[in-house]
Amino acid sequence: MSGVFAGLVRPAYRSVRRTATAVLFERRYGVRTDEVVPLDAFGLEHAERERYGATGWLTLRAILPRRTVTADDVFVDLGSGMGRVVLQAAMMYPFRRVLGVEIAGDLHRIAEANIAANRHRLAGRDVSLVHADVLDFEIPDDVTVAFLYNPFLGSIFRTVVDRLVESVDRNPRRLRIVYGNPREEEALLATGRCRPVRTLPGLRPGREWSRSNSWRLYEVLPRPAGERG
Ligand SMILES: C[S@@+](CC[C@H](N)C(=O)[O-])C[C@H]1O[C@@H](n2cnc3c(N)ncnc32)[C@H](O)[C@@H]1O
Numbered sequence: 001m002s003g004v005f006a007g008l009v010r011p012a013y014r015s016v017r018r019t020a021t022a023v024l025f026e027r028r029y030g031v032r033t034d035e036v037v038p039l040d041a042f043g044l045e046h047a048e049r050e051r052y053g054a055t056g057w058l059t060l061r062a063i064l065p066r067r068t069v070t071a072d073d074v075f076v077d078l079g080s081g082m083g084r085v086v087l088q089a090a091m092m093y094p095f096r097r098v099l100g101v102e103i104a105g106d107l108h109r110i111a112e113a114n115i116a117a118n119r120h121r122l123a124g125r126d127v128s129l130v131h132a133d134v135l136d137f138e139i140p141d142d143v144t145v146a147f148l149y150n151p152f153l154g155s156i157f158r159t160v161v162d163r164l165v166e167s168v169d170r171n172p173r174r175l176r177i178v179y180g181n182p183r184e185e186e187a188l189l190a191t192g193r194c195r196p197v198r199t200l201p202g203l204r205p206g207r208e209w210s211r212s213n214s215w216r217l218y219e220v221l222p223r224p225a226g227e228r229g
Contacts, residue, residue, distance in 0.1 A: 044103055091122060103133045182214065
């Protein structure tokens, strides 16, 4: 796509999407999630940490079919921002527990307000928001769906993926990883333990824009029998 075309199409697309999100999600649920906020707004900028931007409000149900989630499942959004996906996971699925972890205190507090505004829609669902750097967060060994919308890169990403795999080794179970704008997919596949099982292609003109809108669902494979200690 030529630069001029991209320069015209992208802002128009974003403006239509923002209007639809405002009417169909933000106003409907009385929440504030549809912003883009760089982490330097909070003095938290770091080469491996990504800015806040919310997952499209139709994405979760497309990449994670509701019928594949049961009341035994536990969801965590690693880098939960203003809590859009935490709210959707708690409202739309039968998860036993829903967690969100966010490094920026201001975003974490907005997420708390968004959840509080919708308590009556959560049917007593167990929802916890944790204000922490993901590196200081101990991933619970009962998590079965880990959600990552391009929250971090490089060594932070590899550490988190290693911890998810280690968690399955400690407590063998079906663990799925949802990954949006999967910039670090190679690192995920390099573990030899993550198998893609579903893809939502970005379907946008141009390679970069397409990737930034694409989503993958992976399953963490059990440790091979010969490697069990
Ligand atoms: C692209 S946003 C995704 C927000 C949310 N998960 C969603 O999909 O709507 C990435 C989020 O990850 C957070 N983040 C980045 N590095 C982090 C870290 N080390 N620990 C916890 N959160 C982090 C950012 O502050 C940001 O809110």
